[in-house]
Amino acid sequence: MHHSINSDGNDLVEVFVEEPYEEPEIVHEADPGAPTISVLKEPDPEPQLDPDLLTALGETVDDSPQYGPHIHTNLAQRWQPILKKGLPKETKEKLLKTYLIPENCTLLQAPKINAEISAAVLDVVRNRDKKIEAAQQQLGAGITAINKGLTILLTSEDKVTATKHLSDACRILSDLHYMETQTRAKLVTPALSKQFLNVIQDCERDETLFGAKLPEKIKASKAIEKQGLQIKKIVKSTTGTSSAPTAPRAGYQGNWTAPSRYPSSRGGEEARGEQHRRRRAGRPPCRSRGRRARANHVQCSTKQGAGTRCTRGLPWVLQCSPARVLAARRAGRLSGIDDGFAFQKHSPTVQRNNIGSNAYVKRLLKGAYKLRPSLPKYSHTWDPQRLLDYIADWYPNTSLTVEKITKKLVILLALCTAHRVQTLSLIKINKVSIGPTGVKIIITDIIKTSAAGRSQPILFLPYFREKPNICPATVLRDYIALTRDIRPENALNLLLTVKRPFKCATAQTIGRWIKQVMAESGVDVAAFGAHSTRHASTSAAAAAGVSVDTIRKTASWTNNSQAFAKFYHRQIIDEGSFARAVCHISNDINLSLE
Known part of the structure; x- marks a missing residue:
């Protein structure tokens, strides 16, 4: 741009001022077929709030952990390993023995649980209290x-x-810090799956309980498991169903089996195949359609006429002709019971209602008796005085404890009442x-011996x-007093379980x-x-002269x-009484030796 300036009124001075270069604007014609590109505009900056409004809104809360100033590097290097892995057992025991609780400040000693309370609580509670007591004792040693x-x-x-004592205190407290970390981890892990427990087994804590690298370890574990499944050899099961045709069933070798559960009209080809297999096995096809038709010697009102004896449901040998039974016997397809039924039917000297006199049936029952004789469960009983x-x-x-007094009451109730x-x-x-007295x-509830017209x-x-x-009435009274505080409101039964949650004890x-x-x-x-x-108590009462x-x-x-x-009336045997009598050894001497 050119300007003319008159400096003194006479001369003209020409001044050239350079203007900024502006590129010419290029206008492109819009292509109707080209895609439209949307350009996002930056949002307008938010206006600053008035300081009075910020004060009215309140202070912001920072969720990031806030740390204090640095401690000496040598101190940090000594406490960090203890916080991660704890003190060695020998070092820890030595420190705890060195720093005993001072005499003028005995409350630093961890208090013991009262003997009365210890006897009333469960073993789980006592064990947990011991762990807390040990941690409290270690805290007192650090102080x-x-x-x-x-x-x-x-x-x-x-x-x-002084520095040595303060350093030992920091070691003790750092180890206690490590123990509390392990306790928290043990409280969390029972709710996790077993596969996840293998991943966190070797994790070391940092700002988090199981370490900040836990997600990476989980991903690596899943990747390893996936690769293992890919390279694992797939073994085909040989026990599955095979497309090969099965071998035909051999001749019938056992007793007669019950008819099919469903009638032959059900199942289509499968039912017809079952009928075909029964014919090939030498047995008649199943035509029974109900439990009544399978009963022995029922009067059947079918097309055969009223009063005709129905043979459906009988052993197949009783439905066959003598020639067919003889052929089956020669082929070895008859068992002992089938042969006995056949003998009963086709022998003129044996009637059907005298099957118990059949030789084959008698031999079968005699063999069953030898395999499992019908003897009483107890031939003698034990002396209840040993238990008392x-x-x-x-x-x-x-x-x-609750467990011991419960078991004592149960034993006295079982022996003194002789009930189940x-x-x-x-x-x-x-x-x-x-x-x-x-x-x-x-x-009041229904028991095994309850019946109509019989008193409870x-x-x-x-x-x-x-x-x-061993007074049962005294034990029962003390049991009710001891379980009054732990008894649930809805527990109406006398006997409760001995572990939490307390509930009514079952017969088992x-x-x-x-x-x-x-x-x-x-x-x-x-x-x-x-x-x-029940055997021991009633037999002991009978031996003592109590009437039946x-x-x-x-x-x-x-x-x-x-x-x-x-x-129930069984002899109470004193084991070893015969040998002691032969050897002239008194029972009192033998008991003293035991």
């Missing part, structure tokens, strides 16, 4: 080490010794009446003043408790079960029942 260092700094100028002497040491009752474990599991706590229990059993447990350690659980105590007392549980307490009527009434048998005489 003691810090105070030793501070005491030296306050009373002298020995910085080296064992649980007599569980005294006083108030100092027992089913009855014991149905005792209701609101049906227990505690009186001055004993405890009365009314059974009433159990009575007297007080044993001379033997309070009660039987297992009885067998456990029997095994601990020396009773052979391989030969005697939990129900044998009293035994029947106590055990809830009827007045005319022969169950006690046939199955």
